[in-house]
Amino acid sequence: MLATPPDFDVLIVGAGISGIGMAAHMEMKAPGHTYAIVERRENLGGTWDLFRYPGIRSDSDMHTLGFDFEPWKHEKSIADAPAILDYLNRIADERGIREHIRFGHKVLSANFREDEARWHVTMELDDGTTTQLTANFLYLGSGYYDYDEPYDAGFQLGAFEGQVLHPQFWPEDLDYSGKKVVVVGSGATAVTIVPSMAKDAAHVTMLQRTPTWMASRPAKDKFANTLRKILPEELAYRITRFKNIWMQDFTFKLARNKPEKVKKNLYKGIEKVLGSDYDKAAFTPPYNPWEERLCLVPDGDMFEAIKDGKADIVTGHIEAFEKTGIRLKSGELLEADIIITATGLKMAIAGKIDLSLNGEPVHLNERFYYKGCMFSNLPNLAVVFGYLNASWTLRADINSDYVCRVLNEMRSREADLVVPVLTPEEEAKIEEDDIFDFSSGYIQRGKHLQPKNSVSYPWRLNQEYVVDRKRMADDPLDDGLLTFRRVGANARSGDEQLEPAE
Structure with missing residues (x-):
């Protein structure tokens, strides 16, 4: 033309x-x-x-x-x-x-x-x-x-003598075996990092200002894997995709229309691993499910790490970063060799x-x-x-x-x-x-x-x-x-x- x-x-x-x-x-x-x-x-x-x-x-x-x-x-x-x-x-x-x-x-x-x-x-x-x-x-x-550049939460980190990392710029050669780790944040990145690092670290603490709704589900989709065995691959994929799209839509709308029902289901997923006496407050945000994106916990790995004593969740506000860790406004000191600022994207x-x-x-x-x-x-x-x-x-x-x-x-x-x-x-x-x-x-x-x-x-x-x-x-x-x-x-x-x- x-x-x-x-x-x-x-x-x-x-x-x-x-x-x-x-x-x-x-x-x-x-x-x-x-x-x-x-x-x-x-x-x-x-x-x-x-x-x-x-x-x-x-x-x-x-x-x-x-x-x-x-x-x-x-x-x-x-x-x-x-x-x-x-x-x-x-x-x-x-x-x-x-x-x-x-x-x-x-x-x-x-x-x-x-x-x-x-x-x-x-x-x-x-x-x-x-x-x-x-x-x-x-x-x-x-x-x-x-x-x-990631979101800068404005932390004054100068007094801390350990290592500080942001997940967006992760060093290839980081050795955290046997070390105490504090992950600051409670979003999808933190929920992924904590159970993974807990396998080798001495202990991992997720420090959250406010909790996040967490949804446990299997990492393997039995429905999809079964269909692939009995149907042509493309047909099995289309059926599974349709089912999952429908479920996403249904769950989101249910959360918006009947939030209490969705909350109960989310609590059940946590209770299945941690038992009925778990700290419910640590998993109860001040908002309803899907007012923020749900954090996916495949195979309940985050809860398993907590159950095994390899990880825990602390809810609190940061007072200061000190030589050996993070001082909370409650007065508690979270000791750390490594601090990970999983505070979000920009x-x-x-x-x-x-x-x-x-x-x-x-x-x-x-x-x-x-x-x-x-x-x-x-x-x-x-x-x-x-x-x-x-x-x-x-x-x-x-x-x-x-x-x-x-x-x-x-x-x-x-x-x-x-x-x-x-x-x-x-x-x-x-x-x-x-x-x-x-x-x-x-x-x-x-x-x-x-x-x-x-x-x-x-x-x-x-x-x-x-x-x-x-x-x-x-x-x-x-x-x-x-x-x-x-x-x-x-x-x-x-x-x-x-x-x-x-």
């Missing part, structure tokens, strides 16, 4: 679950389009390659954290990072995706020029030099948190990339989400922000599928631009909604960065996968908002509106 084509039709940022998933969808559903993946690290995998702390594992079952097109074949459905990386690497190799990945390319900025219908993307290489690529469409699979939007449109800075917190995938009045760009109440990959799959539909429609119309149009008059009528109805610290801290959210579809990031999946797959592309346009020599005017999509 244009006199000088861009380097690629689509540039995918990030070679984690979102980026690999988009590439696989393109190979299947938009094979006539060229693409490249740029990845700042030297390996694919994103989160699962970055984090190296003991026991790192999924906090969702792999029949939903896995892709809709690639069955999860491992016996354990709550998988560790090496198994997840094996899964992603196999997909990249078997589907010819790896040859499209450019490692060591950190995206700094991306400017979309409407007169050229392309993104000019500037990247920093490992040697500190910069390079540039152009693409008609930009797909951001860069995750939701800051890879460069959110980042669009991989901290400086976005601009025709040279003017783009601030995503001033724009509305469109179908949880694109943004108001921002052309040729899509993003993945996974579900908070379900597996990340569920959104990655439906967004990838939707963008492939959009790409194919652009090509059939000979369109260069696709943009969800929101006029100032229409925007003034929109009733805004809280983008995340979750009280988690990292969510609340990062809300000011988030795009706007409407109370009604399509100008929102929805949190109901079953509804979203149907809408994204079945609703016509032409909804009166998504517009396809031409630029350059083929257009009668720069804003030519093409015929509606069927």
Whole structure:
């Protein structure tokens, strides 16, 4: 269409679950389009390659954290990072995706020029030099948190003479055998680290300011493993995936509608290991289940470590870090050789990339989400922000599928631009909604960065996968908002509106 084509039709940022998933969808559903993946690290995998702390594992079952097109074949459905990386690497190799990945390319900025219908993307290489690529469409699979720095809780650690670590930057050669460890925090990371380190450490204490709801479940899915023995693999996977999606949705809605019933079930899982006389207060948060994400405890490993005396939970507030440990406001001293600050992530939007449109800075917190995938009045760009109440990959799959539909429609119309149009008059009528109805610290801290959210579809990031999946797959592309346009020599005017999509 244009006199000088861009380097690629689509540039995918990030070679984690979102980026690999988009590439696989393109190979299947938009094979006539060229693409490249740029990845700042030297390996694919994103989160699962970055984090190296003991026991790192999924906090969702792999029949939903896995892709809709690639069955999860491992016996354990709550998988560790090496198994997840094996899964992603196999997909990249078997589907010819790896040859499209450019490692060591950190995206700094991306400017979309409407007169050229392309993104000019500037990247920093490992040697500190910069390079540039152009693409008609930009797909951001860069995750939701800051890879460069975690959340800083502001601890004054100077007096402590032991070792202090954050899980985001775990040293490969850490020897903690026979040592006393205090893990500060009570989220999914802490709940993973504590039972894993407790196997070799002298003792591990999880210090929590407030408790977290913990859900015990088997690491192996007997239903899935049985089905695989009697049914074709893909059919067994589809059935298990459907069952687990339904269970996720049911459990979340039950927690919101009948929280006391869910609490009782969660307590039963703890009591099964620790007995009826366990310290219930240590497992009772000041909020209802699923007002923050549940912490998954596969095979009750956290509770087993406590039962065996290898770990314990202390609830309290920090007074000071002293030479040999942490002094609580209660006066108690928690002795430690190693302190791990599992205090959370720092959110980042669009991989901290400086976005601009025709040279003017783009601030995503001033724009509305469109179908949880694109943004108001921002052309040729899509993003993945996974579900908070379900597996990340569920959104990655439906967004990838939707963008492939959009790409194919652009090509059939000979369109260069696709943009969800929101006029100032229409925007003034929109009733805004809280983008995340979750009280988690990292969510609340990062809300000011988030795009706007409407109370009604399509100008929102929805949190109901079953509804979203149907809408994204079945609703016509032409909804009166998504517009396809031409630029350059083929257009009668720069804003030519093409015929509606069927």
